[in-house]
Amino acid sequence: MLDIQLLRTDLESVAARLLARGFSLDIAAFTVLEAERKAVQTRTQELQAKRNATSKQIGIAKSKGEDASAILAEVATLGDELKAAEEKLAVIQAQMQDFLQNVPNLPHESVPVGRSEEDNVEVRKVGTPRVFDFEVKDHVDVGAPLGLDFDTGAKLTGARFTFMKGPMAKLHRALAQFMLDVQTNEHGYTECYTPYIVNAETLRGTGQLPKFEADLFAAKKGGQEGEGEALYLIPTSEVTLTNTVRDEIVAAEDLPIKLTGHTPCFRSEAGSYGRDTRGMIRQHQFDKVEMVQIVHPEKSYEALEEMVGHAETILQRLGLPYRVVSLCTGDMGFGAAKTYDLEVWLPAQNAYREISSISNCEAFQARRMQARFRSGQGKPELLHTLNGSGLAVGRTLVAVLENYQNADGSVTVPPALRPYMGGLEKLA
RNA sequence: GGAGAGGUGGCAGAGUGGUCGAAUGCGCUGGACUCGAAAUCCAGUAUAGCGGUCUCCGUUAUCGAGGGUUCGAAUCCCUCCCUCUCCGCCA
Numbered sequence: 001m002l003d004i005q006l007l008r009t010d011l012e013s014v015a016a017r018l019l020a021r022g023f024s025l026d027i028a029a030f031t032v033l034e035a036e037r038k039a040v041q042t043r044t045q046e047l048q049a050k051r052n053a054t055s056k057q058i059g060i061a062k063s064k065g066e067d068a069s070a071i072l073a074e075v076a077t078l079g080d081e082l083k084a085a086e087e088k089l090a091v092i093q094a095q096m097q098d099f100l101q102n103v104p105n106l107p108h109e110s111v112p113v114g115r116s117e118e119d120n121v122e123v124r125k126v127g128t129p130r131v132f133d134f135e136v137k138d139h140v141d142v143g144a145p146l147g148l149d150f151d152t153g154a155k156l157t158g159a160r161f162t163f164m165k166g167p168m169a170k171l172h173r174a175l176a177q178f179m180l181d182v183q184t185n186e187h188g189y190t191e192c193y194t195p196y197i198v199n200a201e202t203l204r205g206t207g208q209l210p211k212f213e214a215d216l217f218a219a220k221k222g223g224q225e226g227e228g229e230a231l232y233l234i235p236t237s238e239v240t241l242t243n244t245v246r247d248e249i250v251a252a253e254d255l256p257i258k259l260t261g262h263t264p265c266f267r268s269e270a271g272s273y274g275r276d277t278r279g280m281i282r283q284h285q286f287d288k289v290e291m292v293q294i295v296h297p298e299k300s301y302e303a304l305e306e307m308v309g310h311a312e313t314i315l316q317r318l319g320l321p322y323r324v325v326s327l328c329t330g331d332m333g334f335g336a337a338k339t340y341d342l343e344v345w346l347p348a349q350n351a352y353r354e355i356s357s358i359s360n361c362e363a364f365q366a367r368r369m370q371a372r373f374r375s376g377q378g379k380p381e382l383l384h385t386l387n388g389s390g391l392a393v394g395r396t397l398v399a400v401l402e403n404y405q406n407a408d409g410s411v412t413v414p415p416a417l418r419p420y421m422g423g424l425e426k427l428a
Numbered sequence: 429g430g431a432g433a434g435g436u437g438g439c440a441g442a443g444u445g446g447u448c449g450a451a452u453g454c455g456c457u458g459g460a461c462u463c464g465a466a467a468u469c470c471a472g473u474a475u476a477g478c479g480g481u482c483u484c485c486g487u488u489a490u491c492g493a494g495g496g497u498u499c500g501a502a503u504c505c506c507u508c509c510c511u512c513u514c515c516g517c518c519a
Binding site: 037049051055059060063068072074078249370380 | 438445446447475476477478479486487488489498499500
């Protein structure tokens with residue numbers, strides 16, 4: 001959520017900056033709503049003040065044993081107008097809230113301007129794609145004999161669910177543990193175990209709601225019909241890790257807060273049908289090791305670069321070639337002020353594919369969450385929040401299978417993972 | 429799932445219709461005392477919003493959340509959420 005103060009004072013330039021990311025701010029609607037708000041709020045508060053003052057006098061009169069009926073008659077006429085004004089104000093404020101909740105974050109000045117993926121800017125390329133002396137198979141074909149089973153996933157649940165067995169399941173677990181160990185032991189993140197099901201307020205905090213409900217899975221208690229608050233499966237543990245500071249005022253000394261966790265992620269991704277239908281690139285359920293940092297506003301861009309490095313470490317240790325891309329204004333997510341994607345080399349696709357996305361949301365989420373910090377005797381200030389994958393486990397598995405495949409159908413275990421695989425060097 | 433008790437400021441805890449944004453204690457900040465410290469004393473100490481003559485003044489809202497009764501609600505009524513204790517069940 002943007003600072004409404006900014007919209008009031010600098011509407012035109014906010015609109016211009018949002019246009020760069022393809023969002024057209026309804027200036028007229030805002031202006032009308034804001035004018036109405038001001039008039040109704042002022043009037044409402046006048047009436048409330050009058051009511052409060054009069055009621056107080058009634059109290060004083062009665063306590064002295066005086067007759068209060070004259071004052072009582074005076075305030076009696078206030079009721080209807082006050083009630084109408086309060087109701088109208090509530091409607092306007094709800095409309096304003098709804099308006100603000102649907103406006104995306106402002107892009108940072110360093111973000112390249114562009115319309116789509118095409119306009120993203122490559123920052124650096126690391127590692128050299130391996131040259132194969134045989135015809136490479138994609139991860140579906142490499143994985144099948146090793147326990148990567150899409151048919152069973154489809155039988156149990158439906159399309160875009162995967163079942164893994166034997167070496168595949170073990171490799172998957174090894175990857176997650178390796179990532180978690182690096183982030184906690186070497187990069188200073190605190191390991192967390194979080195709920196996989198959250199309430200709507202939590203999703204509003206990080207910006208998935210109200211705008212992106214169609215991308216989520218909802219859950220209800222067995223046998224329950226409609227009643228009760230809706231709960232949702234987390235689409236990423238950014239949601240749970242970031243919301244730990246919702247409605248909190250943390251001490252400045254406790255910053256930065258660095259959290260990590262390994263969780264499944266559930267995404268219905270309505271609208272992505274037809275894309276990446278083969279294999280486990282795009283699933284309704286996948287695992288991810290997430291990094292979240294909650295920092296002082298002045299430190300957030302420093303933290304962003306640092307987090308990109310934390311994610312890169314994983315790829316480097318696994319010996320996977322990748323590139324770092326700075327997303328353009330048109331390709332960034334709703335809450336991000338700046339985003340870097342890490343794209344890993346997939347030989348079967350002969351392309352780099354997204355494996356991590358690291359964003360600085362500045363105060364966008366913090367404002368929604370009322371997540372603040374206080375230094376000394378100062379006023380509470382909004383924090384900055386950052387999140388990034390370190391990394392997506394499923395896609396990393398895909399990358400390992402494709403990059404480490406051998407002519408005989410076996411897959412070499414990257415040395416970094418061997419301690420997690422009982423020293424195993426090859427999957428066959 | 430059954431029975432009961434609760435949710436009040438940074439914390440503890442009082443307040444069952446009226447000058448209550450809320451006693452008191454602790455904590456914290458400033459000051460006095462002191463060579464300095466402790467102790468003691470004095471003062472201050474929530475958040476958000478709105479308006480203005482905008483380092484200040486005025487005003488509104490907030491006592492788990494939402495609704496209701498009332499001129500007036502922390503206090504009464506309804507719904508929901510959460511916590512605790514005991515029993516049951518379960519991993």
